Amino acid sequence: GAVVSQHPSRVICKSGTSVKIECRSLDFQATTMFWYRQFPKQSLMLMATSNEGSKATYEQGVEKDKFLINHASLTLSTLTVTSAHPEDSSFYICSAEGAVLTDTQYFGPGTRLTVL
């Protein structure tokens, strides 16, 4: 149980285009989902926290207009990287916190974004 999926696993896009990444909790309801960014050889950096049905809370230094987060249901959150640029290339990972086990986050497998 407690499986989180991400789609796509890899995406390559041209500079200036927008890319949407989906994060789904497959067998549990997630009231809260988190989006992380990870650069090569570095740890995970929290970008934002999204609660179902409300606006996401962004960490300091993360542009909310560039990284649009939508958490429309208890099993799906999406991250849209708008007008992507090469510096946005990174590994994006989501996690989901269950409605019951609120102290545990279950991580997705990540999405590798490459912006040309």
Add this chain to the structure above:
Amino acid sequence: TQLLEQSPQFLSIQEGENLTVYCNSSSVFSSLQWYRQEPGEGPVLLVTVVTGGEVKKLKRLTFQFGDARKDSSLHITAAQPGDTGLYLCGIQGAQKLVFGQGTRLTINP
């Protein structure tokens, strides 16, 4: 300033050797978690330690939470190439999980 300091940041050893990685802080935590992340994948939770002085074993991995609940260690016995990965410690902060910088471990056959 990093809330959680992990050391070493990089470690490369031969198969069969033992190793210990550390996670330190000046703050006291109610619990601490250890994760392993393999290349191209998300982190996977290994263990949560809660009680000061607690020791948990997971096959060849031994996790210890410091008596003062400010630090933790992960000891691997007879390391194998499958242990290669990024080891992260994390603590549950104000409604979010905070990670250390990670220890990138490579076990050479």
